[in-house]
Amino acid sequence: MRLAPIEALGFRSIRYVATAGRMAVFLGQILRALVTPPTRFRRVVGEIYDSGVLSLLIVCGSGIAVGAVLGLQGYNTLVRFGAENSLGSAVGLALVRELGPVLTGLLVTGRGGSAMAAEIASMVATEQLDGLRMLSIDPIHLIVAPKALAMLLVMPLLAALFTTFGIFGGYVVGVHLLGVDGGTYLNGLESSVDFPNDVAGSLVKSVVFGALVGLIATYRGYTSEPTSAGVSAATTSTVVIASVSILVVDYVITALWGV
Amino acid sequence: MRPSPLRDLVVGMFVLVGLGAIAYLSIQVGGLGYRGPGGLVLYADFDQIGGLKPRAPVMIAGVKVGQVGAITLDESMRAHVKLDIDRKLKLPRDTSAAIQTAGLLGDQFIALEPGADEKFLESGTTIAFTTNALSIESLISKFVASSDNEGVGGEKKKK
Numbered sequence: 001m002r003l004a005p006i007e008a009l010g011f012r013s014i015r016y017v018a019t020a021g022r023m024a025v026f027l028g029q030i031l032r033a034l035v036t037p038p039t040r041f042r043r044v045v046g047e048i049y050d051s052g053v054l055s056l057l058i059v060c061g062s063g064i065a066v067g068a069v070l071g072l073q074g075y076n077t078l079v080r081f082g083a084e085n086s087l088g089s090a091v092g093l094a095l096v097r098e099l100g101p102v103l104t105g106l107l108v109t110g111r112g113g114s115a116m117a118a119e120i121a122s123m124v125a126t127e128q129l130d131g132l133r134m135l136s137i138d139p140i141h142l143i144v145a146p147k148a149l150a151m152l153l154v155m156p157l158l159a160a161l162f163t164t165f166g167i168f169g170g171y172v173v174g175v176h177l178l179g180v181d182g183g184t185y186l187n188g189l190e191s192s193v194d195f196p197n198d199v200a201g202s203l204v205k206s207v208v209f210g211a212l213v214g215l216i217a218t219y220r221g222y223t224s225e226p227t228s229a230g231v232s233a234a235t236t237s238t239v240v241i242a243s244v245s246i247l248v249v250d251y252v253i254t255a256l257w258g259v
Numbered sequence: 260m261r262p263s264p265l266r267d268l269v270v271g272m273f274v275l276v277g278l279g280a281i282a283y284l285s286i287q288v289g290g291l292g293y294r295g296p297g298g299l300v301l302y303a304d305f306d307q308i309g310g311l312k313p314r315a316p317v318m319i320a321g322v323k324v325g326q327v328g329a330i331t332l333d334e335s336m337r338a339h340v341k342l343d344i345d346r347k348l349k350l351p352r353d354t355s356a357a358i359q360t361a362g363l364l365g366d367q368f369i370a371l372e373p374g375a376d377e378k379f380l381e382s383g384t385t386i387a388f389t390t391n392a393l394s395i396e397s398l399i400s401k402f403v404a405s406s407d408n409e410g411v412g413g414e415k416k417k418k
Contacts, residue, residue: 042262045270053273092288157277164280167288195289203281 026219033138033145040146047150051112055158058107063162066103067169070094074170075178087180088188091170096198098250100163101155105209105246108151108158113217113242114235116147120221121234127226144222148214155210156203163202201257208253209246216242297325298346302385303356303369308338309392310367311358317342317369324348327369342369342386351376355388367392 074090120143123129129139167189174180193199217238224234308330317325325344333339342356353374360367371386380386 045267048274049266049270052277053269056273096284096288153274154277156281157274160280160284161277163284190288193284193288195285199285199289202284 022223023215023219026222027215029140030145030148030215030218033141034149036141040142043142043146044150044153047146048154051108051116051147051150052154052158055108055111055154056161058111059104059158059162060165062103062107063165064169064172066099066162067091067095067166067171068173070099070166071170071173071178075174075180084178084180085184086188087170087174088185088190089192091174092167092189092193093198095163095166095170096193096202098254100166101159101202101205101209102246102250104159104162104206105155105213105250106243107162108155108210109213109217109239109242109246112151112154113213113238116151116214116217117221117224117234117238118231120144120147120218121224121231124222124224125226125228125231129222140222144218148211148218151214151217152207152210155213156206159202159206159209197257201253204257205250205253208249212245212249213242216245297343298382299325299344299348299350299380300328300382301342301344301350301380302383303340303342303389304333304335304337304385305340305358305389305391306337307391307394308340308367309358309360309394311340311369311392312366315366315368317344317371319348319371319373324371340369346382349379352378352380353388354380354386355390356386357390358392360393 070091071087074087074094075084078084078086078090120129123139123143129143132139132142171182171185174185175182220234220238220241224230311327311330313327313330315327316323317327325342328341328343330341331339344350350371351374353376355372355374357370357372358367359370374388
């Protein structure tokens with residue numbers, strides 16, 4: 001009887017759980033570093049620039065595009081029921097509840113998360129982190145914690161911008177291309193979307209996604225092999241794991257929020 | 260990281276614009292915020308409230324003057340609805356409250372019709388005259404039952 005596949009399954013399961021545990025310990029180290037002085041405010045600002053400002057173009061461009069597509073597809077479907085005046089509600093609800101936080105999370109993972117992981121992994125490979133330890137500077141305090149914190153802060157801002165640009169994209173397509181009345185669009189939007197059910201959930205989701213991406217990207221970078229192959233592995237595994245986690249956690253939050 | 264005032268400025272502007280987007284979504288689109296004066300608390304009892312929910316608007320002549328607060332069941336098995344209304348309004352004692360639907364399939368709200376009494380309702384009192392919510396299903400079944408008896412166009416039902 002071939003035991004190797006069963007052995008492999010057991011080995012992988014144990015390694016999987018061990019990784020989850022190590023990530024939790026890493027999270028604890030980040031949190032401890034965040035409350036230990038000195039506060040690296042200048043570094044956090046720099047990291048917000050790297051993850052946030054440099055992602056503006058992709059987030060806002062994609063926002064307009066997604067909003068425009070929603071406007072187009074939404075109109076084509078709603079017009080069959082004579083309900084094209086609900087386009088504002090449809091676009092607004094879809095963007096605020098789901099597409100805003102999730103798509104922003106995925107885009108920022110691809111752009112910011114991979115950059116973060118690659119940066120830390122290359123610092124590991126070029127022994128810069130060891131150099132910091134020699135100087136008795138905790139690399140988690142100087143490098144990792146500001147990056148993770150910046151990702152957490154940046155995600156809700158980018159998600160809100162994505163949603164706003166999406167609403168605008170839907171407006172341009174619906175009102176100027178397809179003939180929906182502008183006032184009707186905005187009224188439908190404002191009456192269907194409310195703060196406690198929709199906008200608050202959207203903000204909570206984006207903060208959680210930001211924390212998730214910040215943790216996964218920094219962990220994968222920090223624990224990468226100190227080789228160039230290790231840098232590449234850190235980057236790709238960050239994107240894959242963070243993307244899947246975002247989608248799964250999105251379901252969990254959506255299910256719990258409605259309770 | 261080299262300190263750079265330009266980068267700091269750009270980050271600051273990014274954060275402000277992001278917070279502005281969040282504020283727009285919360286306040287303008289989501290309707291968070293100062294809801295207008297309340298203060299005049301009235302109660303109304305209904306046999307059937309239909310789909311009326313808390314925070315539904317209370318309107319007079321189509322103008323929003325307040326919103327629905329808590330909805331509870333009282334001892335006589337009627338719905339006891341709390342209304343939070345603009346305190347500047349003076350409503351006569353014989354004001355009536357009806358549950359109406361905005362459009363055919365829209366959300367339900369409370370419509371107040373002021374009466375002609377000279378005395379006004381105090382905060383904490385109950386509105387005496389209420390009209391229950393109409394449900395489309397009971398209207399349709401009434402119509403079906405009555406047209407079964409007469410037939411459409413007055414023809415007798417064949418036995």
